[in-house]
Amino acid sequence: MKITLNKEAFSNGIKIVEKSTAQRGIQPVLSNILIETISDNKVRFCATDLNQTITLDLDANVEEEGKITLNAKKLNEISLKLQEKPIVISNDVDTNVIKITCGKSKFEMNSIGVSDYLQIFKDNKNEDENEKVFEINKEIFNKAIKQTMYCCAQSESASILGGVCVNIKENTLEVAATDGNRLTRVIKAINSKSQEETFIIPLKTLQEIARISSIVNDKDLKIKINKTKIYFIFDNIKFSSKLIEGIYPKYQQLIPTTNEKIVKIDKEELINSIERVSIMVNERTNIIKFMFEKNNLTLKADAPEAGIGSDELEIEYNYDDIVIGFNYKYILEALKNIESKNVIIEISTNLSATIFKPEDNNEQICLVMPVQVR
Amino acid sequence: MKITLNKEAFSNGIKIVEKSTAQRGIQPVLSNILIETISDNKVRFCATDLNQTITLDLDANVEEEGKITLNAKKLNEISLKLQEKPIVISNDVDTNVIKITCGKSKFEMNSIGVSDYLQIFKDNKNEDENEKVFEINKEIFNKAIKQTMYCCAQSESASILGGVCVNIKENTLEVAATDGNRLTRVIKAINSKSQEETFIIPLKTLQEIARISSIVNDKDLKIKINKTKIYFIFDNIKFSSKLIEGIYPKYQQLIPTTNEKIVKIDKEELINSIERVSIMVNERTNIIKFMFEKNNLTLKADAPEAGIGSDELEIEYNYDDIVIGFNYKYILEALKNIESKNVIIEISTNLSATIFKPEDNNEQICLVMPVQVR
DSSP states (O other), X not given: OEEEEOHHHHHHHHXXXXXXXXXXXXXXXXXXXXXXXXXXXXXXXXXXXXXXXXXXXXXXXXXXXXXEEEEHHHHHHHHHHSOSSXXXXXXXTTTTEEEEEETTEEEEEEOOOHHHXXXXXXXXXXXXXXXXXXXXXXXXXHHHHXXXXXXXXXXXXXXXXXXXXXEXXXXXXXXXXXXXXXXXXXXXXXXXXXXXXXXXEEXXXXXHHHHHHHHSXXXXXXXXXXXXXXXXXXXXXXXXXXXXXXXXXXXXXXXXXXXOXXXXXXXXXXXXXXXXXGGGOOTTTOEEEXXXXXXXXXXXXXXXXXXXXXXXXXXXXXXXXXXXXXXXXXXXXXXXXXOSSEEEEEEOOTTSOEEEEESSOSSEEEEEOOBOOO | OEEEEOHHHHHHHHHHHHTTSOSSSSOGGGGEEEEEEEETTEEEEEEEOSSEEEEEEEEOEEEEOOEEEEEHHHHHHHXXXXXXXXXXXXXXXXXXXXXXXXXXXXXXXXXXXXXXXXXXXXXXXXXXXXXXXXXXXXXHHHHHHHTTGGGSOTTOTTSGGGEEEEEEOSSEEEEEEEOSSEEEEEEEEOOXXXXXXXXXXXXXXXXXXXXXXXXXXXXEEEEEXXXXXXXXXXXXEEEEEEOBOSOOOOGGGGSOSOOOEEEEEEHHHHHHHHHHHGGGOOTTTOEEEEEXXXXXXXXXXXXXXXXXXXXXXXXXXXXXXXXXXXXXXXXXXXXXXXXXXXXXXXXXXXXXXXXXXXXXXXXXXXXXXXXOOO
C-alpha cells in the first residue's frame, strides 16, 4: 500500500473513528484502525468494538492498493503532533512494517492482524432484508436524545434501562429514559413519512452519535434499523450499533396526570439554592428536604458530621404545607436539562412521583420519585 | 463572637489561607481555619499544617469578640456558592454551634478545638533574636524561583534536594535546584543591601508563595529568616515556613565550563520535534537519541512494542558527529523554562553534563546528564 493524505483530513478522520475501537479487550486487533484503499482516490478507515462499528471514506492519492491496521491511540497521538504537510503511508509486505512520513518526521509501526480484522468485520455483518429506513431532522433528534439520556441507568449498559427508548411515528418522535428512580420523556413533532417503530439505543451509541453528528454537516439523520441493529448513514460515514433487545417498561402509565399542587419557580434561582444547600448534604443519601409553605420554599440539608445548610425562595404556592425529600442530584440534572426560564413542579403527596417540566411546553417532562424523610 | 464581612473579602480570604491547612493529618483541627477578632474592625484568619503557617487580616464589623475554628474545605465551598450579600458569622457559646448567614442562606457548623488550635500556634512559634531581613523585588524573586523549582526532587520533600537553594548577596540573587539527574541555576541582579545568606526553601512553600504573591499587590517581597524558618510579610498577610536544614551540595563545581561543541537551535522547533518523536518513546526509559551531524540533528525514539519515531532539524553544527541519549522529559522541562527564541546547547561528550541555556544571557543555565545508549 502507498497512499498520500491531507494532514487535516487524516487528523479529523482518526478522531472520528478512534472512539469506536476497543481499547481494552481480549482481541488486541480491535484497538486498531483498519485502513484500506477502495478506489484510486479513496481510502476507508474502519473501527469496531464489536458492539459498534464505524467506517469513514476519505479522499487520498492511492499509488498502491492495500490494507493495513494500526493502533488507534498511537495514530491519534501522531496525527496531533504532525506538521501541516502531506502524509504518506506505505507498507513493506515482506517485513510487515508500515511507514508514516510527514515532512522530515517518520514513524514506523508493525501492522497486525489484517486478516483477523477482516474476519471480525465479516462475522459482524448481518444483513437483514427487513430493514426500515427513516430520515429525521438531525437537530430535533439530537435535542430529544440530549434531554433524556442523562436518565439512563449509567452502570447497566447491557440492561433495558441502560438505553433510551425511541418511538417514531409518522408525525411524532417520542424518546424516554428511566433508571427506576426517575424518568424523562420528550415528544417532538417530526415528519418522517414512516410506519411506527420502537427500539432501544444503548447510551454509549447515543453519546457517539451526538459526537459524530456535531462534526458532520448533514441536515438530516438517515437511520436504518433491523431487528438487532441500527445504522446511522452520513455523507461519508457509516456508523452502526447493536440495539438493546427486549421490551421497554410501559412508562406512560407511570406518569401521573392529576398532581394537583402546581408550583412555578425561577429555574436558575432554584439551581443556585440547591447547589448552596448541597454543601451540607449527607453524602451517603444526597437528600435535600423541600419544604413548601404558603409562598415560600425552604431547602434544608443535614449532614451529621458537617452541619446544617438551608436556603429560602419566594414562590407562588397556595396549597397545604408539604415536606418532600429528594436526591438533590436527580433534581439538579432534571433542572439543567430544562430550557425555560421558569420550571413548573407538579406535586401530589410526599411519596408519589413529582413532575418537573418547562413552563412553556408539554413536550418534555421529568419525573422524580421522592425519598422518605422524617 | 458576632462579625459581619464583605462577601468578596471573605471568599478571597478563605481561598488564600485554605491551602495552608492540613487536609489529611493526625490532628483534625489542622484542617480548620481559626477565625479570631483582633479589634473592633479587624478579624484574623489563621491556618497551619505545622510546616507552614499563614495569617490574614481582614476588615470586618465586629459586634462581639471571639475565636472559632471552622472546616476550611466546607468554608471554601460555602464561600463559592453564597450570594453577593454581607456575611454574618456568630457563635453560640453554650451549644458551640456557629451560624453563617448570607441573605436567606444559613449554615450551622460545630466549632471544634479552639484551645487545641491556640496551643499548636503557641508551640509552633519560636521567635529567634538572630533574624535577618531582606527586601527583594517580587517579580525578580518569583521569576528566579519559577525557572528553577521544576528541578527539585519532587518526591523527597524532606530531603535537601526537595527544596530550592537561595543565595542572597548585596547585588545578586542566585537560585539553584537539582534532583541529581539535572540542575538549574539562575543568577539575577538585585539590590538587597544585606549580608550574604544561603538557605533552602521547600518546594511546597515556593508553590504557595508564588500563588499568594500573584494575588497581592506588593511590589517588593519582605523576607525574614532565622536558623530554621522563613517569613514572607505582605501588607495584610504573614506566611511562614520551616526551612530545610542542612548543607546544599556544592553545585557550582558540577557545571562544566569547557563544553566545546556549541549548537544554536530554534527552541519551539526543537520542542515540537521532541514531542512528536516522544510518541514512540519506551515508557520505561523515556530515552530519545539526539544524533548531531554536520548541520543536522536527528531525534529518534524506539519502543520495542510500538515502533520507531524520528525527526530531523536543520541546525548550525560543525563538529564531530555525536549521539547522546537523554530522558526527553528533562529536556522538555528545561526548554519550556527558557524564554529566548533560540536555545544554546553546549556539549562535551555523550556521557558528560550537557548545558541548555538561553541565547541572550548567562543568567540561566540548565544542565542535564545524558543516559548511556548503544
